[in-house]
Amino acid sequence: MSPRRVTLADVAKAAGVSRTTASLVLSGRGRELRISQDVEQRVLRAAEELQYRPNIVSVGLRTGISRTIGFVSDTVATSRLAGDMIKGALEAARERGFMLFIGETEGDAELERLLLQAMHDRQVDGLILASMFTRTITVPKAVTAALTPLPAVLLNALPDRPTPLPAVLPDEIEAGRHAARVLLDAGHRDGVYLIGAGPGPGDVPQQSVAAAERLAGIHEALGEAGVKVAGARTCPDWLPEYGLAATRDLLRTVRPRALICFNDRIAMGAYQALDDFGLKVPADVSVVSFDDHPIASWVRPRLTTVALPHYELGRKAVDVLFAEIERDRADAGRPGRVHRVPMPVRARESVARPPAAEPLG
Amino acid sequence: MSPRRVTLADVAKAAGVSRTTASLVLSGRGRELRISQDVEQRVLRAAEELQYRPNIVSVGLRTGISRTIGFVSDTVATSRLAGDMIKGALEAARERGFMLFIGETEGDAELERLLLQAMHDRQVDGLILASMFTRTITVPKAVTAALTPLPAVLLNALPDRPTPLPAVLPDEIEAGRHAARVLLDAGHRDGVYLIGAGPGPGDVPQQSVAAAERLAGIHEALGEAGVKVAGARTCPDWLPEYGLAATRDLLRTVRPRALICFNDRIAMGAYQALDDFGLKVPADVSVVSFDDHPIASWVRPRLTTVALPHYELGRKAVDVLFAEIERDRADAGRPGRVHRVPMPVRARESVARPPAAEPLG
DNA sequence: GTCCGTTGCTAAATCGGGTTAGCGCCCGAT
DNA sequence: ATCGGGCGCTAACCCGATTTAGCAACGGAC
Numbered sequence: 001m002s003p004r005r006v007t008l009a010d011v012a013k014a015a016g017v018s019r020t021t022a023s024l025v026l027s028g029r030g031r032e033l034r035i036s037q038d039v040e041q042r043v044l045r046a047a048e049e050l051q052y053r054p055n056i057v058s059v060g061l062r063t064g065i066s067r068t069i070g071f072v073s074d075t076v077a078t079s080r081l082a083g084d085m086i087k088g089a090l091e092a093a094r095e096r097g098f099m100l101f102i103g104e105t106e107g108d109a110e111l112e113r114l115l116l117q118a119m120h121d122r123q124v125d126g127l128i129l130a131s132m133f134t135r136t137i138t139v140p141k142a143v144t145a146a147l148t149p150l151p152a153v154l155l156n157a158l159p160d161r162p163t164p165l166p167a168v169l170p171d172e173i174e175a176g177r178h179a180a181r182v183l184l185d186a187g188h189r190d191g192v193y194l195i196g197a198g199p200g201p202g203d204v205p206q207q208s209v210a211a212a213e214r215l216a217g218i219h220e221a222l223g224e225a226g227v228k229v230a231g232a233r234t235c236p237d238w239l240p241e242y243g244l245a246a247t248r249d250l251l252r253t254v255r256p257r258a259l260i261c262f263n264d265r266i267a268m269g270a271y272q273a274l275d276d277f278g279l280k281v282p283a284d285v286s287v288v289s290f291d292d293h294p295i296a297s298w299v300r301p302r303l304t305t306v307a308l309p310h311y312e313l314g315r316k317a318v319d320v321l322f323a324e325i326e327r328d329r330a331d332a333g334r335p336g337r338v339h340r341v342p343m344p345v346r347a348r349e350s351v352a353r354p355p356a357a358e359p360l361g
Numbered sequence: 362m363s364p365r366r367v368t369l370a371d372v373a374k375a376a377g378v379s380r381t382t383a384s385l386v387l388s389g390r391g392r393e394l395r396i397s398q399d400v401e402q403r404v405l406r407a408a409e410e411l412q413y414r415p416n417i418v419s420v421g422l423r424t425g426i427s428r429t430i431g432f433v434s435d436t437v438a439t440s441r442l443a444g445d446m447i448k449g450a451l452e453a454a455r456e457r458g459f460m461l462f463i464g465e466t467e468g469d470a471e472l473e474r475l476l477l478q479a480m481h482d483r484q485v486d487g488l489i490l491a492s493m494f495t496r497t498i499t500v501p502k503a504v505t506a507a508l509t510p511l512p513a514v515l516l517n518a519l520p521d522r523p524t525p526l527p528a529v530l531p532d533e534i535e536a537g538r539h540a541a542r543v544l545l546d547a548g549h550r551d552g553v554y555l556i557g558a559g560p561g562p563g564d565v566p567q568q569s570v571a572a573a574e575r576l577a578g579i580h581e582a583l584g585e586a587g588v589k590v591a592g593a594r595t596c597p598d599w600l601p602e603y604g605l606a607a608t609r610d611l612l613r614t615v616r617p618r619a620l621i622c623f624n625d626r627i628a629m630g631a632y633q634a635l636d637d638f639g640l641k642v643p644a645d646v647s648v649v650s651f652d653d654h655p656i657a658s659w660v661r662p663r664l665t666t667v668a669l670p671h672y673e674l675g676r677k678a679v680d681v682l683f684a685e686i687e688r689d690r691a692d693a694g695r696p697g698r699v700h701r702v703p704m705p706v707r708a709r710e711s712v713a714r715p716p717a718a719e720p721l722g
Numbered sequence: 723g724t725c726c727g728t729t730g731c732t733a734a735a736t737c738g739g740g741t742t743a744g745c746g747c748c749c750g751a752t
Numbered sequence: 753a754t755c756g757g758g759c760g761c762t763a764a765c766c767c768g769a770t771t772t773a774g775c776a777a778c779g780g781a782c
Contacts (some may be wrong), residue, residue: 008739018762023740034760047746056482057421062765066418068462068483083444090465099479102463104451118460122429257667269657295656298601298626300633314641368768379732384770395730419768422737 014046015039022047025240034125034155034181060123069093069321070101070119072112073130073155074137089128089313096322098125112140124149124231126321129165131157134172134210138165151324155317158209158338162308166253166324166336168317172210175306175343176217177262182304182345184225186286187353188258191230195246195270196262198232205238211262214290230256235266243269251277257354258286266292267303268351282352301349312341367411370624370685375407376400387415395683405606421484430454430682431462434491434497434516435474446516449675450489456578457683458485473501487511487682492518493532495533495571500524506625512685515680519570519699527685527697529678533571536704537578540621540649543665543706545586545648548714549619552591554609555579556631557623559593574653577622579621591617596627606632610640619647625654628664628711652709662710673702 012022017039019213024030025043026276043259046052071089072165086102093100101119107114119127127150131137137157143150143165154167183192197204198213198218203237204211235242251273254305256258261267267289279285289296292307318340373383378400385391386404407413421427447463454461462480466473471533478490487510492498498518504511504526515528530650544553556566559573563570583590594611596603604627610688611617612634622628632642640646643660650657653668681700 005738007737019739020741020762022759024761027740034758036760039761043775049519053478053482055422055484055738057418057427057484058739060418061738061769062414062740064767066483086463087465090463094464094476097479099462099464099483101448101460102451102459103455104448110771115455117414118455121414122427122460123416123418170614265659272661295659298629298656366768369770370768380769381734381771382730383731385731388770390771395728397730400731416768417739420770422739423768423770425737 005055006052006066008052008054010050011043011046014050015042017043024270026052027169029099030323064123066123066125067097067100068101068122068124069126069128069318070103070124071128071130071134072103072105072115072119074105074107077225084310085130085314085317087316088311088316090314092315092318096318108117109140116140116143120150124150126325127152127243128155128317128321129153129157130155130317133208134158134169135207136160136209136215139165147155151321151327153317153321153324154336155333156313159336162277163338166320166339167319168313168339168341169209170308170313170343171340172213172343173217173220174340175290176214176219177221178217178306178343179214179290180218180221180227180346180347182351183258183260184221184227186258186351188286189225189227189354190210191255191354192222192227192260193230193250193254193256193258194232194262195243195250196235196238198234199229203232203234210290214262229357230254235262238263238266240269240272243361244270244272247273248276249358251279256285258288261287261289264289264291264296264303267301267305268295271299282350284353284355286354290343296346297348304348304350305346306343307346309341309343316341325348366416367413369413369415369432370707371411372404372407372413375411376403378404384542387413392585407484412602416521420567425484425717427482427484427486428458429460429462430487430489431464431466431477431485432487432489432491433466433476433480434665435466435468435495436493445671446491446675446678449672449677450562450679453676453679456694458611459679459681467616477501477504481511487686488513489516489678489682490514490518491516491678494569495530495574496568497521497570499525512682512688514678514682515687515697516643520697525697527681527700529569529671529674529681529700531700531704532701533574533704534702536580536651537575537580538582539667539704539706540575540651541588542581543649543708543712544619544647545582545588547712549647549716552616552715553583553588553621554591554611554615554617554619555593555621555623556604556611557594557596557599557627559595560590564593564595566595571651575623586682590616596623599624599627601630601633603624604628605633606630608634609637612640616640616647619649619712622650625652625657625664625666628666629656629660629719632660643711645710647715649712651704657707658709665709665711666707667704668702668707670702677702 008022012019022043023037024033024046025040028328050278056067072303090100103113103115129152134156139159143152152165154165172218198215221330235246247270259270262271267287270287274285281287289305292305296303296305306330316339363692369380369383373380383404385394386396386401387408391401408473417428451461466476491512495517500520504513513526519528520526526702559576564671594607620631622631628648635642635646642648650666651665653666657666658663672701677700
């Protein structure tokens with residue numbers, strides 16, 4: 001009934017040669033193994049005519065190579081924020097003829113173990129361990145296990161202890177500098193407040209690499225210009241409602257000239273608070289932010305923000321993973337490199353020169 | 362160096378039996394094939410102690426079953442809107458010990474062909490063909506091919522010609538009714554306007570099943586209550602900027618008492634336009650919408666909307682796919698069933714009783 | 723003592739390729 | 753005529769499971 005898939009044996013028969021010969025020709029090793037031009041042509045033609053395509057499962061069994069990589073994340077895969085990360089990884093993998101297994105752990109260690117097992121059982125050639133937001137993670141034993149050094153890359157995450165795994169991360173420090181420079185370039189020198197973290201390096205959400213690094217970058221660029229952060233409000237979570245609350249709290253005592261919000265959702269809350277106090281963006285208060293979440297271009301005025309390069313992160317992770325797969329295993333053991341992907345500024349309409357009037361605070 | 366994976370042969374040796382016997386016991390067919398209790402226990406214990414887990418690639422080669430399904434979409438996989446669809450599919454698949462291959466076609470037919478090939482080469486057991494937004498699609502030949510009836514399900518899509526493939530879709534008609542009833546229940550009878558589609562059944566974006574069905578549901582529920590749509594504005598695309606423009610255009614001539622926006626992004630634009638005209642939601646104008654996009658709970662007042670059940674859609678698609686896989690192939694050929702997943706109302710703060718004053722229009 | 727039927731297990735084939743070792747053949751040299 | 757050697761190809765084994773066919777041992781009936 002179902003006309004069986006074309007196999008190597010079919011091609012060999014059609015070309016009148018042995019399976020070995022057909023395999024040799026099709027794997028390109030025909031030349032070095034002295035297969036005649038004539039036979040080579042016959043095999044190639046037969047394969048073409050029969051539309052032969054090797055069964056990857058079979059190849060996988062024999063060679064241990066499945067042309068598949070596993071993408072394991074806490075919840076990034078389905079996060080609305082980071083779908084582009086998958087997209088980048090997907091495309092980079094596809095260009096090399098690889099497929100992607102997707103898996104989510106939900107932060108559950110047991111689920112993670114099961115998932116890695118399932119991928120291992122399917123002989124994935126490499127792993128990408130991704131996190132939804134930039135932070136430190138504990139690398140699962142199954143991956144570290146020196147016994148089975150499956151190539152792996154951390155994406156948007158840093159190991160919480162030294163491992164030989166490379167990591168791919170957005171360049172958050174530079175992003176912080178960018179955000180600060182956007183304000184400096186617009187002429188801001190006073191009344192710059194932070195919403196979401198700061199002012200001190202300790203005033204940062206747990207485990208959040210992004211927060212700490214953005215803050216460091218901000219202080220650095222501001223410091224170079226001799227400018228000091230006028231104040232800051234932290235948020236228990238980086239959501240609009242907390243951005244709203246934090247900004248309201250700030251506005252009760254001071255009149256800022258510029259706000260650096262630690263992400264776009266916080267900025268959205270800040271917009272609402274500013275509106276409540278009758279303050280106009282950017283005429284009264286400039287706002288810069290991070291992430292380039294879709295809402296950044298939906299709010300009015302559209303938000304100037306330092307974009308999280310999700311797509312590039314995904315691509316880069318796959319690139320690094322392939323380097324890892326192809327790398328000579330001899331030099332294993334040395335600590336993994338950290339690759340930084342630039343975060344570009346999306347200049348829009350939320351930043352302007354500071355008003356002439358003196359700030360209140 | 363790398364201590365080879367434990368294979369069936371290892372278990373057999375440890376238990377002092379043949380591979381056949383070990384396989385029989387482990388596949389649960391030991392009983393019917395008269396394997397003694399003693400041997401069964403020995404095999405089970407050996408497998409346990411060695412932590413044996415079958416190599417799925419090998420099983421795949423032998424049985425043709427890979428415990429893997431392919432999730433192919435135009436761009437849903439990475440759409441911020443529909444990541445939950447993947448999540449639902451992922452979880453439903455995982456519960457059955459299946460993994461998911463993700464692929465994106467970007468709407469490119471050639472890419473789609475390649476992708477389906479790659480999945481076929483990896484012997485996927487079934488396919489989910491998903492669309493980012495509810496619409497009709499052309500089912501690729503590779504899937505329809507009567508020769509190799511690979512089980513498949515359409516997700517969030519309807520075939521553009523009769524096929525035996527089942528489809529899983531949100532119940533958009535009921536959603537339309539829901540939206541209308543929310544307004545009716547609040548006491549609205551006049552001044553109900555639509556933004557995004559309508560008023561006539563032809564005033565709908567190309568190929569959009571969602572638009573047509575939501576509109577039909579709205580008319581139906583309103584009609585039952587003897588209420589007529591006061592007017593409508595279409596949008597070239599369902600984005601905030603067009604929602605803004607359409608609503609502004611509407612407000613130039615009339616004072617609506619309620620707006621049904623065809624999705625949340627349009628509603629966001631509508632909010633901005635209402636604000637421009639000094640109209641308060643919901644005191645002056647009630648707003649209902651569709652999708653339950655994250656912004657629906659970020660805007661103020663939070664938006665009452667009929668939710669797109671992405672997670673459930675993903676789960677349902679996998680359920681239907683498994684039914685398809687297990688289904689007796691005998692009854693193939695009959696047209697595929699269409700499964701509707703309910704769209705629940707998320708009641709929030711954007712709807713109130715209509716103001717006493719007469720509407721202008 | 724022979725035959726037959728169970729019981730309890732295993733040898734061997736199979737899936738679809740990759741890989742190693744080596745087989746004939748023809749040529750020229752001895 | 754014999755031997756060595758390169759050339760061109762193939763037999764056979766391997767990956768790790770499943771599955772079919774069948775073997776050895778034992779007991780009971782005649």
